[in-house]
Amino acid sequence: MTGTRNASFEDLVRLLEHDQEAKIDMVAPASAITATAGTITLTGTEPVLTPSGVTHADGAYRPTGVADEGIAEKLRIPAAYLRRMRAEAVDLYDLNVNGWLERDPERRFLLRAMRGEPGVLRAWLSDGYRIIDHLDVLTAVFAGIRESGHGVRVRGADLTERRMIVRVESEHVAALAPELLRGYRSPFTGQSGDELPLVSAGFVITNSEVGAGRYAITPRLVVQVCGNGMTITKDVFGRVHVGARMDEGIIPFSPDTQDKNLALISAQTRDAVAMFLNHDYVTRKIADIEREAGRPVARPAETVEVVAKQLRFPDSVRDCVLTHFIRGGQTTAGGIMQAITATAQTLTDADAAHELEMQALPAMAIAAAA
Structure with missing residues (x-):
């Protein structure tokens, strides 16, 4: 999966659309999974017809570090030991993973991967994991922002193996914070906080497709003199990636499921925008921070x-x-x-x-x- 740091919104969307075609998700029993030379091989899954054509899941997938963490957690192998085996004794890696899979052959897992020769195993998760993908989140969040009528800009976006992070700032909601910025000088530009004592309203959108945290919208105040962000975690809006158990096989695209996820995320975004991009909210939070600052x-x-x-x-x-x-x-x-x-x-x-x-x-x- 392609990664980026401080990308524009447009570049982030292009990266996500590029990756979307290669993604494949499948629920498989332990009996269909083997480790060979540190690579995970899947066999016995039925091909399915998807919007992009006939999709086959059988094949070899090289685990990322995040996927290895999932394997360690689900098979109860110490993560540090699994990393050491991969680095120093891959035969022991195979022996341990296969040994624990063989002990419970009916147990099922959700494998999130990218097709290729070999493919890339992005995540090894519970079969009850609720899939909420980055592109769906962005679509829903910005639909909610449009419905709110607020003008915003994306200050920067990051995409990693673990998560997507999008920092959004209001174009219109800001408050003076002279006490908070008294005597402060930007280490980047040298400009004084006394000269520009403004703090903008905003929030940060985060989502993980691989089990590294829930989808969330968290308020974030931005110091205009330097771009420093103050993230207020106690006021977070979010949704946990937990759902109903899924059937075995390739997980096909479901418009109904996607529509329900998008509707919920859009509604949460409207609520978050109303709460976070509000002058009274910003001034209250600045006052809270100034009590200790x-x-x-x-x-x-x-x-x-x-x-x-x-x-x-x-x-x-x-x-x-x-x-x-x-x-x-x-x-x-x-x-x-x-x-x-x-x-x-x-x-x-x-x-x-x-x-x-x-x-x-x-x-x-x-x-x-x-």
């Missing part, structure tokens, strides 16, 4: 160390946060938050950047209490 940080290196240990930042991220804190010039708990969101913008790993930004407000609370 102004707490002084007397020992920056020690405070960053405490935050990094509690939130388990890698050393490289910890060091980058400290650098951005110094450059930002705001010696407060809010400055720690700004340093984390600025660091998130610089990371090339989109998953790591998203997860780091989600921790910015919890990190501010830790710094305020330190």
Whole structure:
């Protein structure tokens, strides 16, 4: 599957449409699955007629790291051990996977793959996993936005093996935050938050096709002077990928199921837009953040160390946060938050950047209490 970082909305749609044709989903019993030289082979599935023609599922599929995590979880093989076997002793990988599959031959799994020679196994999931694909999510979300009548722009989009992340910003809803941005200087442009103390309303859309999290719309405030994003996780709208058990075989396109998913997502988007892209909501959230943001940080290196240990930042991220804190010039708990969101913008790993930004407000609370 093609990945991208900070893509435009149009580029993201093109990537998803390109990948859509190669996708194949199938529910298979353990008896139809074998591991050979680290590759998963599927046999005995019936071909089905789909909108793109006759689809065959039998064949070899090379698991991604995400798929190996699913295999480890479903077969109760320690993930670190499975990774080591793949890297150092692939014969033991095959022996372990096949051995656990043979113990329960009737157990069924949902395999999400991309066709090819060999194909790519994207995910190994429960047969009760509810499929909500990225392209469907985008279609439904932007239908909901159009129905809301709000003007928005996509600030950037990421696509990884694990998830899709789309950052949306309002073109019209913003509020002054002079206390939050007092003394702050953008590490990217050098512009002062005192000169541009504006925060825009927005939200981030996330979805996983491979079991790495639910579909969700989470409010996100954007600092205009630098583009830092403050993600407010406690107000998230979302839907868990859990559904009814599916029959064995290739999973065909179902217009009825898709329409129901799209209708729900569109309705949730309208609700989210009404709540999040609202001046009163933005000013309330800024006031909530400012209650802790102004707490002084007397020992920056020690405070960053405490935050990094509690939130388990890698050393490289910890060091980058400290650098951005110094450059930002705001010696407060809010400055720690700004340093984390600025660091998130610089990371090339989109998953790591998203997860780091989600921790910015919890990190501010830790710094305020330190």
